Amino acid sequence: MATVQVSEAEKLYVLHGVRDDLRVDGRSCEDYRHMEIETDVVSNTDGSAKVTLGHTNVLVGIKAEIGKPKPMVPDEGYLEFFVDCSANATPEFEGRGGEGLGIELSNTLYKVFSNKHSIDLKSLCIRPGENCWVLYVDVLLLQCDGNLFDAISVAIKAALFNTKIPRVHISEDEDGGKEIELSDDPYDCVRVNVENVPCIVTLCKIGHRHVVDATLQEKACSVASLLISVTHRGTVTCVRKVGGGSLDPESIFEMTETGKRVGKALHTPLMELLQKEESLGSKRQKVGFLG
């Protein structure tokens, strides 16, 4: 992760601020920064989304390919995650510097989506045991200002909402061989149901309290963080602790409760925004990367 240096006096200031529920930028401990979400930004993907959270900038592209299902679950499709930390974000990511962080992010995403209720994988099946849809989710980190997991999870949810999988039907030819045909109409597609897709909430422990959506400076003042992925019903699908410090069981419980509350409150405005964006249709002014 990109790091900033902080002096001891600054750490003390941040610590006391969090204790009084007034952070450096005036937010309370449970407030998110200003978030901007846009979908359909990359034209040659099946679904894409760009999320800006403060100065953190994340781009997600989803491509649907036909592949062979996993042998253990022949009637389900699956998702493949890949996170690329671009050197645009910080010079530390130059060359192979961003690989470690990228692998850590990908592994967390696999864990978060491993819950079988997150995405209806059975709808991705074409022919059991032979063909299924594989959704390749590629995440690109363009700018790093803390709270990567939250931004990535919101972007993935938005991109999945935007994904249009072409409708296929299987036809048999004379020799008994089966062929997969894509429908001719480019607008004839299947949408993914994103109702149960979870969002990740990162809680950083600073002093005796915890904050949501920490900036890089606040991250430098915290010793440990808890990652919780929450669905819109408040169900927790994955909990992970990151950081070198220790958390006692009481704070873990408090942080989980806060995470569930904050995470549940994330989904409703997100879905409303995505519906609104979809309803604007062609009238929507596409901003993209030149804003």
Place this chain on the structure above:
Amino acid sequence: MAADMRLPTFRKQVSLSGPKSATASLVVPGDIITSDTGFMRGHGTYLDEEKLTASVAGEVERVNKLICVRPLKTRYNGEVGDVVVGRITEVQQKRWKVETNSRLDSVLLLSAVNLPGGELRRRSAEDELSMRDYLQEGDLISAEVQAVFSDGALSLHTRSLKYGKLGQGVLVQVSPSLVKRQKTHFHNLPCGASIILGNNGFIWLYPTPGQQDEVAGGYYTSIEPVSLSDREVISRLRNCILALAAHKVMLFDTSVLYCYESALTHQIKDILKPEVMEEVVLQTRHRLADQEG
């Protein structure tokens, strides 16, 4: 608690309707400024086949026969006498390396700092060994530029009671070209906080110190928690400065104060929302224009 989510919009330029904006001549690298050979080349220009061309993106400045281009976003180029705020990156043998947002790390020599207690003597080997007790890696200092080395690195000094290690407060980083050169860079704002506008773009906001003794020589940092009202003032000032920087308004004590007063009607965390930022900056621009005219 609800997250503020919205669709992105194109950023609107907040500009006052006036003739002033029309006369600003902006160039990008490669733009030909003039083909007249009678001019002297200044910073930011080069000669390309007898034509004076810009090498940076910025505004063209002409002083009699000298043409130079002042870039809008650049690394800090130090001048002697500038006040800078820097962060210690390394502790070396008889010097500290300070990061000041310039091309090279600046240097703070051991002989250029005040020893605690204010004594004047030769620095001994013991002083060298206890350098880390005064300034560690990560500490913030305010200093003045004493000299510029031939490679462009700055030599700093803190040989005055107003410079030294900085205590509790907030650091805001903006582009160096937005900080206006003034007589003094240390201000005690009437709203209840103090500000150091470093020429290198590092701005330090801190609670106004009470009646404490200055004998300590700048190394005493208070560990008393800052009161909530002071914190609110500092947070609001921080957001105002970021709003002004986003709209490329020159930063000096008056503009920061006007922006603060315009922002009093909003909640602190709302100031960073695009529409509130525009409104606040527009009001500040109006007041500044009225004050000039």
